[in-house]
Every structure is written in C-alpha cells, then in structure tokens.
Amino acid sequence: SGNVVVWRERRPSISAEPVRPTVSLEANSDSVAATELKEVLESWAQADRNAVLGHVGERTRWIDDSMANHPLGVARGAQEIGQALEARWEMIDRGPDGLASDLEIREIRETQFGDRSIVTFDLISKYRGTHASTEYAFVSQIWTETNDKKQLESSFIATRRQPFDR
Numbered sequence: 001s002g003n004v005v006v007w008r009e010r011r012p013s014i015s016a017e018p019v020r021p022t023v024s025l026e027a028n029s030d031s032v033a034a035t036e037l038k039e040v041l042e043s044w045a046q047a048d049r050n051a052v053l054g055h056v057g058e059r060t061r062w063i064d065d066s067m068a069n070h071p072l073g074v075a076r077g078a079q080e081i082g083q084a085l086e087a088r089w090e091m092i093d094r095g096p097d098g099l100a101s102d103l104e105i106r107e108i109r110e111t112q113f114g115d116r117s118i119v120t121f122d123l124i125s126k127y128r129g130t131h132a133s134t135e136y137a138f139v140s141q142i143w144t145e146t147n148d149k150k151q152l153e154s155s156f157i158a159t160r161r162q163p164f165d166r
Contacts, residue, residue, distance in 0.1 A: 012093045013130040019095035021045035023103045033110045033119040036143065036150055041105065041123075046098035047089045053078045055152045064088060066123070066137035066157040093129030100129035116144045116153065122160060136160040 023042045025034055036055070043051035056062070062081045064073035075084035093100040104124040111118045118140065125135040142154040 010091075010131060012091060013100075015093070015095040015100070015129070017095055018097045019093070019100040019128070021098040021101050021103070023105070025108075026104070026106045033117065033143065034105070034108055037105055037108065037119065037121065037141075040152070041103050044085070044099075045101055045103055047085075047094060048098070049082050049085060052085060053082055055150075056081055057151050057153070060152055061154045063155065064157045066125070066135055066159055092127060093131055100127060102126040102128070115146070116142055118142055123157070 021042075023038055023045055025038055040052060040055050043054075056078055058077045060077065060081065062073070062075045062084060064084065073084040073088055075081040089099060102125075104126075106122040106124065108119065108121045119142075120138070120140045123137040123139050125137065127133050127135070136159070137157050138160040139158075140156045141152060143150050144153045145151075
C-alpha cells in the first residue's frame, strides 16, 4: 500500500558516570514554599525514593500526567507513591547520582488557608542523554503543617500546553 509503519521502543540509557541533575528556581522565587519545592524536586531528580517519601504521608495523593506518551501515574500513600516514582524514573536516562535532567521551577504561587497552603508552579524538565527532550508541566500541590513540619498532602502534575502562533 506504500504506507510505512515504524515501531520504536525507547529504552533508557543507564550511565556508569555521574549525570549531575540540577534544580533551579527563577531569580525572584523568595516564597516560603520555594525551599520545600526545591528540596523535594532535588530528591526527585536524584531518584532518591526515601528523601521524596520523607515529605509524604499515608494519605498523600500523587497524580503525575506530565510526560508525553507515558502512562498516567496515580498513587496514594508512601508505598504506592514510591512504586510510582520508581516506575517513572525507569523511563528516564540516568546515572548513579540520579536522572540525566535539569529542572526549572518557575512562577511559584502560594495561597495560605489555615494550616494548609496551595502551591502552584510551572516545571520545565530538560532531559539529557540518549533521549534528550523537554517537558513542560503545571504542578499544583497542597501542603499541610503538623508539628512544625510541612508535609505534602496532594500533588497534581500535568502536561502544560505550549503557546504557538499558528
């Protein structure tokens, strides 16, 4: 028929050399939430399950629909979230020190209500390595404070549409 069909299987590359993941905040990010966000995302970029899970509880909800052409990740509680994180990390090129990525946190907005705060921000994930790509996401989180410790109650990560002039 003249139609060409190509099947491609994307297997992440695993380097023995450090990949040095980075996380940056835009220059004017002086929000209280910025420190917590950077800490969580640095742990995520380093593929450090225990450090990320240190910010979640058994009732925390985690929804991740940020990577194009990858399944939606939905999890609740530390055990499920840990499994969802590892499944996501297995899709990304990585090394012994984490993911081959550079994350940028932009446009942080924070609203307080009682012992909770809603934090939203834009996240740009620039993946390096064999499968270089850039993903744009919108993140909305609810943080709660108990016993002077902030804990993530809910996290929603969705692909952000890019404006185009067509």
